[in-house]
Amino acid sequence: MSVDTLTIPTQRAETSRISEVDFNNLQFGKTFSDHMFMVDYKDGAWQEPQVVPYGNMSLSPATSSLHYGQALFEGMKAYKDKNGDILLFRPLANLQRLNKSAERLCMPELPEDLFMQGLEQLLKLDKDWVPTQEGSSLYIRPVMFATDDYIGVRASLTYRFLIITCPVGKYYDKPVKVAVEPHYVRSAEGGAGYAKAAGNYAAALLPSRKMQEKGYDQLIWTDAKEHKYVEESGTMNVMFVIDDVLVTPSLSTSILHGVTRDSVLQVAKDLGYKVEERKVAVDEVIEAQKAGKLKEAFGTGTAAIISQIALIHHDGTDYELPAVEGREISNRVAEELNKIRTGQAPDTHNWVHKVSL
Numbered sequence: 001m002s003v004d005t006l007t008i009p010t011q012r013a014e015t016s017r018i019s020e021v022d023f024n025n026l027q028f029g030k031t032f033s034d035h036m037f038m039v040d041y042k043d044g045a046w047q048e049p050q051v052v053p054y055g056n057m058s059l060s061p062a063t064s065s066l067h068y069g070q071a072l073f074e075g076m077k078a079y080k081d082k083n084g085d086i087l088l089f090r091p092l093a094n095l096q097r098l099n100k101s102a103e104r105l106c107m108p109e110l111p112e113d114l115f116m117q118g119l120e121q122l123l124k125l126d127k128d129w130v131p132t133q134e135g136s137s138l139y140i141r142p143v144m145f146a147t148d149d150y151i152g153v154r155a156s157l158t159y160r161f162l163i164i165t166c167p168v169g170k171y172y173d174k175p176v177k178v179a180v181e182p183h184y185v186r187s188a189e190g191g192a193g194y195a196k197a198a199g200n201y202a203a204a205l206l207p208s209r210k211m212q213e214k215g216y217d218q219l220i221w222t223d224a225k226e227h228k229y230v231e232e233s234g235t236m237n238v239m240f241v242i243d244d245v246l247v248t249p250s251l252s253t254s255i256l257h258g259v260t261r262d263s264v265l266q267v268a269k270d271l272g273y274k275v276e277e278r279k280v281a282v283d284e285v286i287e288a289q290k291a292g293k294l295k296e297a298f299g300t301g302t303a304a305i306i307s308q309i310a311l312i313h314h315d316g317t318d319y320e321l322p323a324v325e326g327r328e329i330s331n332r333v334a335e336e337l338n339k340i341r342t343g344q345a346p347d348t349h350n351w352v353h354k355v356s357l
């Protein structure tokens with residue numbers, strides 16, 4: 001390994017693994033780029049960051065995040081424009097949410113310059129890993145976790161922050177079937193549902209598996225008090241088009257503050273569609289379907305961007321939704337968002353950050 005003179009001390013991988021990758025058949029989250037960014041927190045401060053070859057880490061069996069889940073992550077994407085420049089989509093919005101999650105989980109704030117420098121340098125080094133195939137991108141996974149080797153319950157005094165990246169294709173290859181969850185909850189008001197806390201995802205696994213055993217791909221989470229209002233769908237925020245209005249549950253402490261959610265709402269408004277953020281009752285959605293007024297339903301998240309819902313199961317009945325091809329709002333918004341992210345449409349909200357190569 002050689003150490004070179006990039007801003008952040010960098011150990012380059014001796015050989016790249018890129019020739020082993022079939023960029024036309026990328027499975028989400030399985031292929032990792034050559035390098036990762038890493039910085040440790042101790043003695044009340046972030047230490048010197050470094051970029052190193054992607055690889056295993058050695059941890060104490062007492063590492064506190066393994067025991068008590070003091071861990072968070074983020075998800076964001078980078079694209080190549082037609083000139084080969086690398087465009088990061090809304091990195092500062094992700095950093096803002098990362099720091100909100102950190103606050104909720106009693107973890108230290110990550111400074112903007114550290115985050116942006118780390119991203120820039122990592123992407124500069126692994127620029128060839130950003131795919132250009134239609135529908136592909138480089139998924140970027142920042143993650144922060146407690147590293148004290150101490151099994152007493154308290155906020156850790158030490159942390160590690162990493163950024164790893166993986167070239168990805170589509171997250172779902174077809175519209176999903178979802179079922180309204182009548183029993184389990186993802187988060188209650190006052191919980192950590194708005195944060196990207198690792199434990200939120202662990203607790204969602206069993207309910208999701210149970211729904212999958214019944215033949216559904218994902219579930220629709222409902223509120224913790226009454227199971228009456230829609231919260232999210234699977235690992236995504238959820239939206240509906242009822243009577244030509246784009247409707248989505250308003251943000252609360254139990255709903256993830258999705259960056260894609262925010263981007264979809266903004267683009268829909270920019271395109272002239274009516275948007276409502278409010279409580280959405282399950283009954284309202286089902287009644288709208290019965291009356292032929294439910295035109296569209298979809299999840300929004302960084303991984304899938306827009307994941308179309310083909311069918312909603314509720315209380316013993318499957319409700320089919322209109323064909324995806326005819327869904328005007330989600331298709332138009334997805335197309336417009338894709339153009340913005342890849343530099344083919346004006347970036348009127350300053351969402352795109354060009355990496356200086």
Ligand code: COI
Nearest residue numbers: 075235236301302303304
């Ligand atoms: C996202 O879609 O943004 C997610 O967080 C899903 C991820 C857990 C794979």
